[in-house]
Amino acid sequence: MSQKTRPVYLDYQATTPVDPRVMDVMTPFFTEAFGNPHSTSHSYGWEARDAVEEARQQVAKMINADPREVVFTSGATESNNMAIKGVARFFEGRKSHMIAPVTEHKCVLESLKYAQKLGYEITWLSVASNGLIDPDDIRNAIRDDTALVSVMHVNNEIGVVQPVNQIGAICREKGVYFHTDAAQAAGKTAIDVQDMNVDLMSLSAHKMYGPMGIGALYVRRKPRVRLEPLMDGGGQERTMRSGTLPAPLVVGFGMAAKLVTEERDTETTRVRDLRDRLLKGLQQRVPDLYVNGDMEHRIAGNLNIGFKGIDSETLMDALKERVAISSGSACTSAAVEPSYVLRALGLSDEDAHASVRLCVGRMTAPEEIEVVIDAISDAVRTLRADGARASVA
Numbered sequence: 001m002s003q004k005t006r007p008v009y010l011d012y013q014a015t016t017p018v019d020p021r022v023m024d025v026m027t028p029f030f031t032e033a034f035g036n037p038h039s040t041s042h043s044y045g046w047e048a049r050d051a052v053e054e055a056r057q058q059v060a061k062m063i064n065a066d067p068r069e070v071v072f073t074s075g076a077t078e079s080n081n082m083a084i085k086g087v088a089r090f091f092e093g094r095k096s097h098m099i100a101p102v103t104e105h106k107c108v109l110e111s112l113k114y115a116q117k118l119g120y121e122i123t124w125l126s127v128a129s130n131g132l133i134d135p136d137d138i139r140n141a142i143r144d145d146t147a148l149v150s151v152m153h154v155n156n157e158i159g160v161v162q163p164v165n166q167i168g169a170i171c172r173e174k175g176v177y178f179h180t181d182a183a184q185a186a187g188k189t190a191i192d193v194q195d196m197n198v199d200l201m202s203l204s205a206h207k208m209y210g211p212m213g214i215g216a217l218y219v220r221r222k223p224r225v226r227l228e229p230l231m232d233g234g235g236q237e238r239t240m241r242s243g244t245l246p247a248p249l250v251v252g253f254g255m256a257a258k259l260v261t262e263e264r265d266t267e268t269t270r271v272r273d274l275r276d277r278l279l280k281g282l283q284q285r286v287p288d289l290y291v292n293g294d295m296e297h298r299i300a301g302n303l304n305i306g307f308k309g310i311d312s313e314t315l316m317d318a319l320k321e322r323v324a325i326s327s328g329s330a331c332t333s334a335a336v337e338p339s340y341v342l343r344a345l346g347l348s349d350e351d352a353h354a355s356v357r358l359c360v361g362r363m364t365a366p367e368e369i370e371v372v373i374d375a376i377s378d379a380v381r382t383l384r385a386d387g388a389r390a391s392v393a
Contacts (some may be wrong), residue, residue, distance in 0.1 A: 008132055008368045008375075012301055013156055013184060013272035014326055018252065019209040019362070025255045026211065029248035037247050038236060048247040055254025062257040062377075063182075063201065064192040065218055070238045070252075072245055075215035077107040078182035079202035082217050082241065083179045084111035087148045087229030088201070095147035099123045101133050104152050105181055107328050112150070120147070129346050130294035131160040139170050148177045153185035153201075155362035157341045157357060158293030159302025161189055168197030173205050177225060183215070187260030188268065188299040199225045205249070208371045209252030210256030211364060217241075229268055239293055265364060272300035274360045279303055281373035283393045286380050291356055307346070307380050309387060315356060315379055322375040326357050 009017075018026075029051065039045030055066070060067040073079045088098070098115055100108060102124050112122050123141045127133050138149060145366060149171050153164050163182055171178035179200035185191060187208035201218035205211055219225050219240065233242025260267075283289060288308035307315065312327040319325065327339070338352035342345045347355070360374070 005321075005340045007320065007322050008364075008371055009324045010364070010372060011089070011324050011326050012356065013063060013159070013207070014359075015206050015212065016361055017363055018211055019256065019259060020027045021259060022210055022252045022255045026190065026248045026252040028113040029177075029251050033247075037245050037250075038234070043345055051254075052245055052247055052250045055250045055257075057272060058254035058261075059203070059216055059257045060187065062191065062261045063203075063218060064194055066221060066236070068265040069193075069221050070219055071217045071219055072214045072242050072250055073204070073217055073241055074213055075203035076105075076181060076202045079204075079215050080105065080179075080187060081105045081111050082230050083200040083202060084108065084148065084229060084251050085114055086346040087179070088115040088120060089228035090226050091147040092118050095120075095145045097123065097143050097146045098145060098148045098150070099138060099141045100127065100150045101152070103124045103126055103127050103131065105183075105196050106151065108150055108152070108181055114232075122251065123358050126171050127344055130297075130340075131155060131158050131292070131345055132294055133162055133167070133295060134168055135163055135166040138167050139174075142170070142174045146174070147174045148179055148194075150179040150181070153180045153182040153191070154299050155293070155341065157330040157339060158345075159184070159299045159305040159359075160293045161185070161297045161299060163297075164196050164198070183212045184299070186257075187264055188259035188301065190264070192357055193220070195289045200227075205253035205256055207258050208256050211249045211252040214246060214253045216253070263388055267341070271362070271364070274364055274366060275301055277301060278358065278360065278369050278372060279305075282376060285373065290351070292345060292347065301360040303358040303360075304342075304352050304355055305358060308351075308354060310354050310383055311379055312353055314383060315376075318383060319375055323350075323372050325359075327355065343383055 033047050033169050035044030035048040037048040051350035053094055056067045056070050057293055060070050096119055098120050100112055116122055124135050132326045151162050154161050177199045181202045183202055183204040184207060185201050199220045204215040229240050231242045236242050292304040338349045343354055
């Protein structure tokens with residue numbers, strides 16, 4: 001498919017294109033500065049090591065952390081596994097309880113199921129119809145044997161921003177570790193691990209215009225957070241994550257973090273304006289449209305919209321030449337079942353199946369919004385007309 005005929009990309013929560021400025025700083029570390037950052041006997045290794053440590057500082061600055069608290073991983077899935085399983089293994093035999101909402105990312109849910117196999121009891125919390133968790137539910141669920149509370153900062157399907165500051169304060173008061181999957185939050189909303197009282201935070205570069213295959217786990221030093229490593233080897237990353245760090249990807253992650261730190265406010269305003277224009281245009285042209293999730297506590301670029309009487313898979317197929325969107329999480333989009341996140345909001349199977357996720361991002365052009373409004377409104381009108389004719393027949 002040529003560049004001219006590619007559909008408008010509105011799936012920025014699945015992944016983002018690498019910013020050209022990120023690519024520029026990465027390229028030399030593939031070809032010239034290709035040293036192993038753990039080789040300490042020559043200049044090639046020193047060069048790569050220094051670049052990795054600069055990137056560590058850039059990621060730390062993005063979340064207001066000490067660089068020594070940033071542990072590089074392969075992405076948010078590994079970070080989530082590392083946080084939850086690592087805490088579960090460290091406290092095994094001493095604590096036996098964890099807490100999480102039912103709307104967490106699949107890798108968090110699966111990691112908590114692993115903890116269950118170790119003997120942990122999991123309290124699964126419901127969310128309100130707007131997708132938000134009630135902090136008092138966290139407070140009421142914490143027990144003397146609670147080891148960890150895990151709440152996603154920004155939901156990957158409906159884009160709602162959870163009250164992590166309040167949850168963190170409760171966990172700190174109760175002496176319980178607080179973990180948040182912030183992969184969808186970084187670059188889209190302010191993150192301050194000190195204000196949030198976060199003990200463990202998962203990050204991913206490819207959600208913020210960096211490369212795929214690199215992420216980080218923030219691990220608080222004071223008060224110290226303890227967890228068992230998942231990987232054994234050479235003891236890299238202060239023994240918490242063995243393995244040779246991919247210097248080009250780490251450098252790209254660092255530059256991506258630097259850019260979102262500097263440009264987040266301006267970009268958020270621009271993206272929100274485009275998102276609001278998209279929503280208004282669809283509301284004016286498409287009847288029986290509903291938005292899933294809270295609109296006030298939501299990242300700027302996200303819309304999760306349902307179209308009454310429309311099957312999302314059929315709609316996406318009708319749009320495939322003009323607009324690239326998804327029905328929800330990229331990790332579960334192949335599933336035929338309705339989204340468990342939307343079901344948790346109280347949607348029926350039919351309404352959940354009628355919903356799609358539209359995500360505006362850094363490279364979205366204003367003129368593309370009009371293309372998307374035209375494409376979706378035309379497709380919905382055609383599909384509803386076809387459905388009406390089929391029901392008559």
